[in-house]
Amino acid sequence: MSFAMENISIPNKKNKIPLLEVKQLSLSFPQYKKGFEESYIQVIRDFELTIYPGEIVAVVGSSGSGKSLLADSILGILPENAAINGTLLFKGVALTKNRQEQLRGKAISLIPQSVKALDPLMKTGRQVQGIIRDKKDKKRIQEEAFLKLGLAPGTGDKYPHELSGGMARRVLIASAMVSEAQLIIADEPTPGLDELAWEETLSNLKQLSEGNRGIMFITHDIQAALKIADKIAVFYAGETLEIANKEDFSGKGEVLRHPYTKALWLALPENDFKVLKGNQPESEDVFPGCVFEPRCPIATGLCKTNKPDSTMINNGITRCFYA
Numbered sequence: 001m002s003f004a005m006e007n008i009s010i011p012n013k014k015n016k017i018p019l020l021e022v023k024q025l026s027l028s029f030p031q032y033k034k035g036f037e038e039s040y041i042q043v044i045r046d047f048e049l050t051i052y053p054g055e056i057v058a059v060v061g062s063s064g065s066g067k068s069l070l071a072d073s074i075l076g077i078l079p080e081n082a083a084i085n086g087t088l089l090f091k092g093v094a095l096t097k098n099r100q101e102q103l104r105g106k107a108i109s110l111i112p113q114s115v116k117a118l119d120p121l122m123k124t125g126r127q128v129q130g131i132i133r134d135k136k137d138k139k140r141i142q143e144e145a146f147l148k149l150g151l152a153p154g155t156g157d158k159y160p161h162e163l164s165g166g167m168a169r170r171v172l173i174a175s176a177m178v179s180e181a182q183l184i185i186a187d188e189p190t191p192g193l194d195e196l197a198w199e200e201t202l203s204n205l206k207q208l209s210e211g212n213r214g215i216m217f218i219t220h221d222i223q224a225a226l227k228i229a230d231k232i233a234v235f236y237a238g239e240t241l242e243i244a245n246k247e248d249f250s251g252k253g254e255v256l257r258h259p260y261t262k263a264l265w266l267a268l269p270e271n272d273f274k275v276l277k278g279n280q281p282e283s284e285d286v287f288p289g290c291v292f293e294p295r296c297p298i299a300t301g302l303c304k305t306n307k308p309d310s311t312m313i314n315n316g317i318t319r320c321f322y323a
């Protein structure tokens with residue numbers, strides 16, 4: 001374990017207390033092999049992230065990189081057998097199990113990956129009203145939120161199965177909008193949407209960040225991240241390889257700090273469409289060196305044997321010996 005990250009956070013909002021700070025978060029699961037010998041598979045390693053009020057921070061990573069488990073770690077809804085290490089702070093105060101329980105669904109709210117999270121037996125309007133604290137104005141607040149999100153009047157009188165997938169997703173976003181949440185974690189809110197629905201969902205998320213809310217936007221879609229996020233954390237095999245500012249993604253990616261981030265950027269259709277060969281390692285694979293070394297165009301012997309610490313360069317963070 002290294003402590004290099006301890007005092008590093010991107011100082012762009014100097015005088016504000018961060019909403020969320022994640023420091024050196026590691027997560028593993030016990031795995032039983034033949035002969036009852038216990039071992040662990042590590043799914044998140046030394047993860048760090050800071051979110052300030054009013055900020056949208058995207059966590060971008062491919063399938064299986066550990067994004068949903070990261071969300072579950074913050075919410076305190078990990079499976080029983082998960083072993084978690086590191087520091088989680090909400091508004092500067094430790095997020096203990098008790099505090100997570102108190103804040104979950106209130107100050108910290110999740111927009112779940114699946115619209116199945118809606119109650120199939122309750123009209124959508126009532127579901128959203130159930131979240132509103134104000135006793136008198138529930139109906140008005142719910143209707144205003146639906147209107148703001150482009151849901152036609154009367155949508156609140158429908159059951160989830162009467163709505164399209166896109167509408168159901170907007171109901172989930174409305175739930176976050178009417179809540180007292182200060183931090184919203186949106187887990188893959190744009191999967192399989194057509195262009196129009198994709199644009200709409202992103203602008204809805206942007207609306208959510210108004211009023212000084214912080215948003216953690218979990219996605220595998222770097223284009224979606226670039227459209228609305230202020231900062232982008234690039235997640236790979238359970239590690240943050242880079243935290244970059246939106247502006248760093250330009251040109252041929254000269255300002256980007258990590259070869260993987262550059263590869264993601266250059267793979268976009270508007271750039272070179274250059275696809276990076278190979279796959280992300282499985283969580284069972286143990287690496288003494290950099291997790292990206294097997295696919296890295298600039299790796300050397302050092303990268304095979306040593307793990308690079310996080311370093312801060314140009315107001316961003318990276319984990320590469322050659323940044």
Ligand SMILES: Nc1ncnc2c1ncn2[C@@H]1O[C@H](COP(=O)(O)OP(=O)(O)OP(=O)(O)O)[C@@H](O)[C@H]1O
Pocket residue numbers: 029043061062063064065066067068069070079220283
């Ligand atoms: N309870 C568990 N026990 C052991 N391993 C697990 C457990 N839950 C998840 N994993 C493993 O942890 C890794 C990360 O899973 P996670 O669901 O967080 O990925 P993700 O980035 O959200 O993927 P996706 O984009 O597909 O939603 C995967 O390799 C998964 O197999």
Ligand code: NI
Pocket residue numbers: 067068069113188
């Ligand atoms: Ni996921």
